[in-house]
Amino acid sequence: MPPSLAPLVHALAFKLALSSSPYSASCLITLYSRARSPSSARHLFDEIPVANRDPVCYSSTIVGLAQNGRYEESLSVFAVMRTNAVDSTMYALSGALCAAAGLAVLEQSCGIHAHAVVVGLDGNVAVGTALVDAYGKAGVVDDAAKVFEALGGDRNLITWNAVLSAHAQQGDVQAIIGLFNQMMELGFAPDGLTFLAVLTACSNAGAATEAEFWLEAMQLKYSVKPSLEHYTCVVGAMARVGRLEDAESVACTMPCKPDAAVWRTLLMGCVVHRKVDMAESMGQRLLEINPKDDSTYVMLANVYSAAGKKNEEAKAWTAMRDRGVRKEGGRSWIEVRGLVHVFVANERRHEQLLEIYDKVNELIQEVEKLGYKEADEGFREDSLSITSVSEKTMK
Known part of the structure; x- marks a missing residue:
């Protein structure tokens, strides 16, 4: 059945009082997911009475959300399934691992792996393959290789x-x-x-x-x-x-x-190797595709700066401002005890800000004792100033 028919089939199921039936609801959730309508799929899942949700309902929702990039929601549904003591299936486990891979969260992947071992599905090729992918995306290649080897002839x-x-x-x-x-x-x-x-x-x-x-x-x-x-x-x-x-x-x-990815790859190479003339050409190609691409303006300004062309650098920033383009802040994140902490440049809102910068300064001092010097003196000054501001705020 074409996924585009999901709303029509849903309407018919609702008219026949079948939309909350586990069997028909699971099929509809799958249809909505394939039609790239994860919100509709999740809404339908939420309408199913908790007592009526069977392993198929949970599995179809977990997989559908993961396949549509709704990774956090997919893992949330998986957690609800476990809380309600519903049996895990190979589909639920592989879907949850797909979500964990999309987020590159190691601790979540390890937890799902442990659960797969407990329920005896760690040797299933679909679950094992999803584990290899999740560990690989999290950067632990050795663990990915171990799971891969354990699958043996089922690979x-x-x-x-x-x-x-x-x-x-x-x-x-x-x-x-x-x-x-x-x-x-x-x-x-x-x-x-x-x-x-x-x-x-x-x-x-x-x-x-x-x-x-x-x-x-x-x-x-x-x-x-x-x-x-x-x-x-x-x-x-x-x-x-x-x-x-x-x-x-x-x-x-x-x-x-x-596409833009090709020209951006070339522009990045121009920035690294300080090829100003080619960078201008690559930048022009990118801006023809998307005049609002903030990264293009930033990279052009950086290559001009590295080449000592201050006037051209200023023009790049001016053009960016005149076109109403704002630089998107850089982000980084770390997973600690299953919780993902997201940071932006010059972070000032994290609840553990003071402790974080205290630790940074402590590490810098230890590194200096080993004879290393900072490449960016401004970072140390910024971290110290933020620590000072935080101390004043706490007082």
Whole structure:
């Protein structure tokens, strides 16, 4: 059934007093999720009486929310399911792990893994593959590899792609190639995602020559047609090592139309290697796509500043202001005991602000004892001033 028919089917189910039935509600939740209407899916789930929610209801909601990028809600429903002592299914566990992977939260992934072991589903290939992906996204490749090895003969191409992607995030080209060869020896045929993982590793490692080799091999040896994402990886690998002219040539001659990600990758390379003229060209291409792209103005201003072109730097900031573009603040986050703490530049609102900056200053002093010096003197001054402000506020 086409997902677009979800509202019509829902109306009919409501008319027949079946919309709150676990079976029909689960089907409708899946339809809404596939129609990219996660809010409708969640609203329907909430309308089901708690006593009537069975494992299928929970599973379809958890998976649907995760697939639509509503990761926090997906994990929330999973937590409710466990609180209500509803049996976990492979779908609920893999959906929750998909959500944890999307948020890159390690502690949540470990908790779901432990629960999978308790209910005896840790050996299921779908759950295991989701675990490999979640650990990989959280940056713990060793744990991803352990889960991968434990799956043994149940591993499929999706599992192999997951472990390849985990290593790709770290730019571990040698490990990727070794796993690729193992996969081929076992008779698995690589697909586009396999080569995307290989090329991502090359891009993250700045292995431009290897990236060119694999781009050609996937076409001529394995008969896999490259997509825009594959070419973007090659452009990124070349830009990282300063081969900007070659990267631009790839971008301009590839069979698919370059998007903003391609030009932004080139612009970032220009900033790193201080190629002002090419940066201006890349910046113009990006602004043609999106005149409100704040990162483009910032990178152009940075490359002008690095080259000592103060007038051009001022013009970049002026153009940004005149067009009503505001710089989006940078963010970072850390997970502590299952709770994600989000920070922005010059953070002043966190409830543990004073303790955080005290610890920063303590670490800086310890580092200085080892003979290291700060690259940015302004950071120390800023942290001290914020600590002073916080102390005055507390008084």
